[in-house]
Amino acid sequence: xTTDSGKSRRPPRASAPTLGDLGQGALVVPxxxxxxxxxxxxxxxxxxRGIAIDVDGSLxxxxxxxxxxxxxxxxxxxxxxxxxxxxxxxLPLHGSVLxxxxxxxxxxxxxxxxxxxxxxxxxxxLAANGPRIVPVSEVFEGLSDVFxxxxxxxxxxxxxxxxxxxxxxxxxxxxxxxxxxxLLYVDLDDFKIANDTFGHRAGDAALGSxxxxxxxxxxxxxLVARLGGDEFALLLVEVDEPMARSIAYRVLRSLEDPFIHExxxxxxxxxxxxxMSSDVDSADPAxxxxxxxxxxxxxxxxxxxxxxxxxGRIDPFRPVTRFARQALIRRRLPYALSSDGxxxxxxxxxxxxxxxxPGVEALLRWHDAELGTVSPDEFIRVAExxxxxxxxxxxxxxxxxxQARLWADAGIPRAxxxxxxxxxxxAGSLIEDLQAALQRHGVPASLxxxxxxxTAAIVDLHAATEQLRALIGSGIGVALDDYGTAYSSLAMxxxxxxxxxxxxxxxxxxxxxxxxxxxxxxxxxxxxKALGLKTTAEGVEREAQLAVLRELGCDTAQxxxxxxxxxxxxxxxxxxxxxxxPLYTTDVEANPAERGGCAPAPGSRPQPLx
Numbered sequence: 001x002t003t004d005s006g007k008s009r010r011p012p013r014a015s016a017p018t019l020g021d022l023g024q025g026a027l028v029v030p031x032x033x034x035x036x037x038x039x040x041x042x043x044x045x046x047x048x049r050g051i052a053i054d055v056d057g058s059l060x061x062x063x064x065x066x067x068x069x070x071x072x073x074x075x076x077x078x079x080x081x082x083x084x085x086x087x088x089x090x091l092p093l094h095g096s097v098l099x100x101x102x103x104x105x106x107x108x109x110x111x112x113x114x115x116x117x118x119x120x121x122x123x124x125x126l127a128a129n130g131p132r133i134v135p136v137s138e139v140f141e142g143l144s145d146v147f148x149x150x151x152x153x154x155x156x157x158x159x160x161x162x163x164x165x166x167x168x169x170x171x172x173x174x175x176x177x178x179x180x181x182x183l184l185y186v187d188l189d190d191f192k193i194a195n196d197t198f199g200h201r202a203g204d205a206a207l208g209s210x211x212x213x214x215x216x217x218x219x220x221x222x223l224v225a226r227l228g229g230d231e232f233a234l235l236l237v238e239v240d241e242p243m244a245r246s247i248a249y250r251v252l253r254s255l256e257d258p259f260i261h262e263x264x265x266x267x268x269x270x271x272x273x274x275x276m277s278s279d280v281d282s283a284d285p286a287x288x289x290x291x292x293x294x295x296x297x298x299x300x301x302x303x304x305x306x307x308x309x310x311x312g313r314i315d316p317f318r319p320v321t322r323f324a325r326q327a328l329i330r331r332r333l334p335y336a337l338s339s340d341g342x343x344x345x346x347x348x349x350x351x352x353x354x355x356x357x358p359g360v361e362a363l364l365r366w367h368d369a370e371l372g373t374v375s376p377d378e379f380i381r382v383a384e385x386x387x388x389x390x391x392x393x394x395x396x397x398x399x400x401x402x403q404a405r406l407w408a409d410a411g412i413p414r415a416x417x418x419x420x421x422x423x424x425x426x427a428g429s430l431i432e433d434l435q436a437a438l439q440r441h442g443v444p445a446s447l448x449x450x451x452x453x454x455t456a457a458i459v460d461l462h463a464a465t466e467q468l469r470a471l472i473g474s475g476i477g478v479a480l481d482d483y484g485t486a487y488s489s490l491a492m493x494x495x496x497x498x499x500x501x502x503x504x505x506x507x508x509x510x511x512x513x514x515x516x517x518x519x520x521x522x523x524x525x526x527x528x529k530a531l532g533l534k535t536t537a538e539g540v541e542r543e544a545q546l547a548v549l550r551e552l553g554c555d556t557a558q559x560x561x562x563x564x565x566x567x568x569x570x571x572x573x574x575x576x577x578x579x580x581x582p583l584y585t586t587d588v589e590a591n592p593a594e595r596g597g598c599a600p601a602p603g604s605r606p607q608p609l610x
Contacts, residue, residue, distance in 0.1 A: 017142055019107050020100025020127045023134030031055035031088035038087050042067055050122050052131045055088045059097065059131055061124035066092050092118060098134075100127040104143040111136055156204055157211035160225040165233060170285030172223060172237050173277055173292075181237055182244035185273040185296035186214070186251065188230035189308045194266055202261040206268065213254040217247055229387050233293065241276055248272050248311045269309035273300025279316035290331070297327035325371070329382050332368050337395055341368050344399050345565035349417070349536060349556045352549060359415035359449070361558065362400045363565045364392070384423050393424045397437040401448065403568050405441040410572075417449040417479065425452060426463070431470050445475030451502065453481050454492060461495065469497040479536070483507075483524065490524075493531055501528045505539025505559075512544035522552050529553065 029038070031053050042048055042064055050063040070090045071079045082090065098110060111119060123134045152164040160168070173181040188210070195203035207230065214224050214232060223235040234251075236244050251272060258265045275295035282288045295314060301323040303312025314323065336342050346360040366374045383389040400416045407414045424430055430450075438445060450471065452464075468478050479500030480492070484507040493501065503524060510517040525535050537549050540559030549557055566574065 017104060017146065018100060019098055019102045019104070019123070019125045019134055019139070020132070022138050022142060023123075023125060023132040025129075026050065026052040026061075026124065026131040026133045028052045028054055028059065028131060029087060031086060033087040035082045035085045035087060035090055038062070038090065039067065039071060049135065050124075050133050052124060052133075053087045053091055055091070059124060059126065060091045061097065061122065061133065062087065062090055062092075063122050065121065066090070066118075092121075097124045097126060100125050100132070104139055104146055107139050108143050111139060154226040157208050157226050159211050159215075159232070160223055162225060162227050165223060165225040165227075165235065166286070166289065168223060169235055169289040172221075172235055173285065173289060178277075179238040180240060181235065181277040181292075182239050182241065183275050183277075183292045183296045184234040184236065184244070184248050184251070185275075185293065185300045186232040186234065187271050187300055187304070189269045189271055189304075191230035191268065194268060198261060198264055198266060202259075202264065202266075205261050206259045206266075209259055210255075210268070214251060217250040217254055231386075233296070241274075244274055244276065245311065248274055252309070252311070271300055271303045271308045271310060271312065273297060273303060273312045273314075275299060275314070275316075294324060294327045294331060297330060298323035301326055326378070326382060328371060329374060329379050330386060332371055333379060333383060333386065333388050336366055336368065337391060339369075342366050342392070342395060343567065344396065344403070345567055346403075346416070346571050347558060347565040348563045348571070349558050350562045352546065352554055352557050357414075357562070359417065359556075360571070361417045361451070361565075362396065362403075362419075364396055364419075380421070384421055387423075389421050389423050390427060393421060394433050394437075397434055398440065401437040401441040401443045404443045404447045406568070408443070408447065412572075413447060415447045415449055415477070417451050417477075419481065420450045420452050422453070425467065428463070428467070430467055431474070434471065434476060435474065446477075449477035449479060449500070451479045451481035454483065454485075465495070465497060472497050472499060479534075482538075490527055493528060493533065498531075498533055500534040500536060502536045502538055502558075503554075508537050508539050508545060508549075508559075511548045512542060518548055518552070521549075521554075525552050525554055 027041070027048070029041075029051055033053075038051070041051065048064065050061050050066075052059045053062050067090060070082060098107060102110065107123075111123070120136045123136065123139070125132045125134050152161060152167070153159065154161045191203070191206075194206065207226075211224070211226065211232070214234065218224055218234055218236070221237045223237075225233045225235070227233055234247070236247060239247070252270065255267070255269055258267045273296040275292050277288065277292060279295050280288050280291040282291060295316065299312035299314045301312075302314060303310050305323075306312070343365050344362045345365055346362055348357040349359040349361060350357050364376055364380075366376075366379055368374055380389070383392055396418050400418050404414065404416045420430065424433075434448065434450070437443075438448060452468075472478055477499045478497065479502050480496065480498055481502045482504045483501055484504040501524070503521060507517070507521055507524070511521050512518075521537075528535050534555045535553075536556040536558060537545075537554050538558050540546055540549070540557040540561045542561060546557055546561060563571075563574070
């Protein structure tokens with residue numbers, strides 16, 4: 001990737017340090033040098049750590065410790081025995097010569113693999129400009145610096161990462177009474193499209209070039225960080241708002257120049273959000289920075305909604321907006337998996353003909369210490385934007401398979417359906433992730449179904465078709481979810497490999513009061529059944545709706561009439577209770593254990609579990 005947008009003030013990133021960068025030049029003496037002369041060299045220069053001994057063109061290291069051992073050892077006669085000897089005879093049995101190109105990870109491993117007796121003796125490194133003596137302590141100190149640098153920098157762009165921003169940011173902002181600071185939250189617009197069109201190598205190169213442009217737009221005192229993906233933060237030190245806006249517009253102008261990769265030219269735009277330190281009122285430095293990031297993020301989200309490729313600014317004196325909450329969701333989302341914030345609730349799928357509930361849909365729930373309960377409508381879209389959806393999706397698959405295993409072991413096998421995001425489908429690893437979860441918990445593929453939306457399927461119809469066909473071939477069920485909310489094309493049912501079809505609640509709402517709605521639903525169920533698809537009605541809340549669905553030949557129903565979504569343990573308690581006292585008052589005698597304890601037998605009058 002090259003660009004004509006100007007040069008960054010950031011110097012080229014240095015390559016990882018190697019052994020050849022450490023230590024100091026070594027004195028070389030012939031192997032036939034008398035031992036007394038060698039001892040004199042060390043005695044005259046107390047800072048001398050070692051010397052390189054040349055024995056027939058091959059260099060070996062003799063350290064001060066090794067010399068002292070030879071001269072004082074052998075029952076105290078070492079010096080006398082070596083008095084007429086030569087330097088070559090003083091060398092240890094195990095050499096300490098390493099190549100200068102070794103990185104510090106490999107060098108430290110080589111050190112630890114040496115015999116314990118001389119493990120921590122200095123190393124002789126044969127560099128191009130002459131031999132060097134490298135203390136082992138310097139290797140491990142250098143390795144510590146490498147780890148420290150890696151922990152605080154983004155590996156792709158070389159910029160500071162979020163951790164460095166959080167560590168250095170509070171001190172750069174200063175405390176109350178300090179000159180104001182500003183924070184620009186930068187998000188590249190539609191970067192995924194460019195990434196998918198030109199490839200990930202071009203995308204990575206563009207991110208590196210954009211990082212250089214950002215640094216060219218800022219000052220040496222400012223901190224430029226990559227937060228992840230296509231998001232960046234610019235912490236501007238000692239600026240007023242006009243100056244901060246000036247830097248923001250400079251960033252926008254820097255994107256007027258195209259990016260060029262392997263002969264392909266493409267353009268990107270960015271949306272920025274600005275917040276000033278005067279916007280936040282907190283004495284705690286870390287809290288002030290967190291609020292500043294959140295406020296700038298919210299301003300960026302608002303600007304995205306207004307049309308992208310612009311600077312957003314939220315009035316700090318107005319009430320908290322939904323954009324501020326969305327920004328906080330973005331901040332808190334990475335902690336949800338690590339802090340057990342996520343859980344799964346399960347909503348039964350009732351066989352309309354028998355009243356049994358052989359399956360459930362797994363529904364993701366999130367409760368956060370700061371945000372409280374967050375609805376999937378709020379956080380799923382954010383997770384898709386940040387890329388967290390992939391880790392969340394894998395967690396859902398694993399948790400659902402673990403629960404399916406528990407039910408199977410308890411003698412009440414239930415097929416579990418999980419929802420799949422369009423990004424998970426597009427990533428190409430869906431089959432691998434699902435099969436890994438099944439194998440991890442020893443669950444047969446017949447107990448797992450996935451649900452995709454029409455929108456997810458048509459993003460890349462060919463790729464989706466290949467994956468779905470492979471999933472069905474492995475025994476995993478595939479249902480088209482929320483049918484009726486997007487294109488609702490019958491051709492989609494023909495083109496996509498499916499085993500099931502779920503009718504959206506909006507289709508079902510009026511089927512018991514509006515004949516036209518019933519006709520439309522029948523017009524979907526009939527061809528779906530002809531194609532061999534199992535049909536499910538979502539959002540069933542009234543007995544009359546269930547009766548119409550039974551007449552139309554719908555296979556399964558889901559909704560509050562049957563049960564609201566419940567944690568697994570509550571679902572199991574409800575089933576246990578049903579075995580002793582039915583959950584529904586019925587006009588027809590039925591065996592609740594056969595019905596799974598979750599739905600009425602045909603012709604019954606259910607009292608729904610709420």
